[in-house]
Amino acid sequence: MTTFKLVLEYDGTQYAGWQRQPNAPTIQAAVEEALAAIAQTRLTIIGAGRTDAGVHAFGQVASFRTDRGLSQREWLRALNAHLPADISALSVKAVPDHFHARYSANGKLYEYHLMNRSERAPLLRERAWMLYKPLDFAAMTEAAAYLTGSHDFSSFETAPTDNENPQCRLQRADLRRQGDLIILSFYADRFLKQMVRSMVGTLVEVGQGKRTAADMRTVLAARARAAAGRTAPAHGLYLVRVDYTDGSIPSLP
Amino acid sequence: MTTFKLVLEYDGTQYAGWQRQPNAPTIQAAVEEALAAIAQTRLTIIGAGRTDAGVHAFGQVASFRTDRGLSQREWLRALNAHLPADISALSVKAVPDHFHARYSANGKLYEYHLMNRSERAPLLRERAWMLYKPLDFAAMTEAAAYLTGSHDFSSFETAPTDNENPQCRLQRADLRRQGDLIILSFYADRFLKQMVRSMVGTLVEVGQGKRTAADMRTVLAARARAAAGRTAPAHGLYLVRVDYTDGSIPSLP
Numbered sequence: 001m002t003t004f005k006l007v008l009e010y011d012g013t014q015y016a017g018w019q020r021q022p023n024a025p026t027i028q029a030a031v032e033e034a035l036a037a038i039a040q041t042r043l044t045i046i047g048a049g050r051t052d053a054g055v056h057a058f059g060q061v062a063s064f065r066t067d068r069g070l071s072q073r074e075w076l077r078a079l080n081a082h083l084p085a086d087i088s089a090l091s092v093k094a095v096p097d098h099f100h101a102r103y104s105a106n107g108k109l110y111e112y113h114l115m116n117r118s119e120r121a122p123l124l125r126e127r128a129w130m131l132y133k134p135l136d137f138a139a140m141t142e143a144a145a146y147l148t149g150s151h152d153f154s155s156f157e158t159a160p161t162d163n164e165n166p167q168c169r170l171q172r173a174d175l176r177r178q179g180d181l182i183i184l185s186f187y188a189d190r191f192l193k194q195m196v197r198s199m200v201g202t203l204v205e206v207g208q209g210k211r212t213a214a215d216m217r218t219v220l221a222a223r224a225r226a227a228a229g230r231t232a233p234a235h236g237l238y239l240v241r242v243d244y245t246d247g248s249i250p251s252l253p
Numbered sequence: 254m255t256t257f258k259l260v261l262e263y264d265g266t267q268y269a270g271w272q273r274q275p276n277a278p279t280i281q282a283a284v285e286e287a288l289a290a291i292a293q294t295r296l297t298i299i300g301a302g303r304t305d306a307g308v309h310a311f312g313q314v315a316s317f318r319t320d321r322g323l324s325q326r327e328w329l330r331a332l333n334a335h336l337p338a339d340i341s342a343l344s345v346k347a348v349p350d351h352f353h354a355r356y357s358a359n360g361k362l363y364e365y366h367l368m369n370r371s372e373r374a375p376l377l378r379e380r381a382w383m384l385y386k387p388l389d390f391a392a393m394t395e396a397a398a399y400l401t402g403s404h405d406f407s408s409f410e411t412a413p414t415d416n417e418n419p420q421c422r423l424q425r426a427d428l429r430r431q432g433d434l435i436i437l438s439f440y441a442d443r444f445l446k447q448m449v450r451s452m453v454g455t456l457v458e459v460g461q462g463k464r465t466a467a468d469m470r471t472v473l474a475a476r477a478r479a480a481a482g483r484t485a486p487a488h489g490l491y492l493v494r495v496d497y498t499d500g501s502i503p504s505l506p
Contacts, residue, residue, distance in 0.1 A: 009372075010376075011378070056376060076372075085373075088373045088374065088375045122262055123264050123311070125339070
């Protein structure tokens with residue numbers, strides 16, 4: 001048996017998210033279907049992050065185990081021949097058997113794209129959240145800085161479960177402009193459910209003048225979802241990269 | 254009667270191009286339908302460039318004349334309420350009656366997007382031409398420079414007509430990288446039919462080592478379509494901006 005690490009890019013628009021579910025197309029099911037067609041047997045994959053319906057990925061990571069004797073290159077070619085046009089395998093690498101796409105991950109980078117101009121952008125529909133009134137970029141940047149560090153992020157978690165650790169180390173939370181597009185980047189060791197979308201929704205309220213940047217401290221301290229802002233729409237979110245420390249796992253580009 | 258200048262962004266994927274035709278959806282027809290719904294009478298628009306099927310625009314310009322007494326702002330609001338999601342009106346301005354979107358234009362900027370990496374990019378399908386083998390960027394840049402200046406561009410014209418002037422002044426032809434994306438920019442006083450796509454197809458052959466950069470001189474001198482390379486696919490092409498010199502016409506952003 002060999003364990004493989006798979007890096008995937010996808011347009012999440014047509015999918016009900018990563019995780020397999022009955023009666024709805026999911027990324028996991030599409031990839032497993034391609035793998036089964038190649039291996040001629042059912043294979044299960046484990047994803048690094050369970051992206052929501054409509055969320056995109058530039059670098060989702062998944063792992064699978066198989067005894068089919070194909071090389072990395074053969075898996076890559078065969079996968080891209082079998083995957084639908086909105087999913088692409090960027091690389092396939094053999095990794096040590098203890099590799100687990102989710103538990104071995106020690107850092108993830110997410111980006112959120114906001115289109116901020118007075119008229120909608122047809123070329124970015126399903127790719128960015130359209131906000132028509134000018135946002136206060138400086139206030140949002142200041143607010144984002146309050147979020148960095150090790151905190152209990154319960155205020156930004158949807159449907160928390162008792163047994164989940166709400167502590168995350170957010171190493172990066174910043175904004176940059178690209179024309180009328182505002183790109184927010186978040187890097188952390190781990191993320192809670194819908195945490196990025198809740199942070200973005202709250203930062204947008206700062207940008208709209210509904211909250212001050214310093215409010216972020218109060219929101220974090222509340223440890224209650226009601227203290228934060230609305231959840232930003234899924235279609236502006238991108239899972240960009242997943243990092244692994246284990247020296248034997250090649251790091252992503 | 255007032256003449257209005259309209260700037261449009263669109264995703265051309267679902268359209269058979271700009272120009273109205275029977276039994277196929279076109280950008281012109283979609284915009285005229287929105288205008289008719291607002292004005293309660295048929296209005297005809299003139300576009301600055303007749304984009305092909307699948308070609309996109311960040312800044313197509315069209316003009317129309319009407320005696321409906323709506324303000325610029327009212328036209329803009331009403332248009333975006335009536336246009337489909339893949340077309341957006343970016344601005345509407347009243348202009349002098351002699352303004353003609355096509356004949357008054359004195360410069361156009363096109364961009365062509367090439368995605369150059371070993372695996373396909375799902376998030377850019379219908380947005381960029383995917384080329385999987387590494388292109389020689391330096392050779393393409395050198396080749397593009399040979400195209401600038403005032404030349405007879407017949408070698409890059411599809412289906413030329415006897416009465417059309419084949420002379421164009423290409424002021425800019427350059428390439429830049431954005432990650433794995435190569436963006437080619439072309440600015441000229443006027444363009445012949447499929448000229449940008451033919452130039453891109455020929456430059457790609459230089460990038461693939463099938464032609465040398467200096468071949469561009471021979472191609473131009475031949476004044477025959479057969480001397481140039483293939484026509485690049487429509488879905489990588491964007492009409493970015495149309496410029497007008499008349500001082501009374503506000504220049505685009």
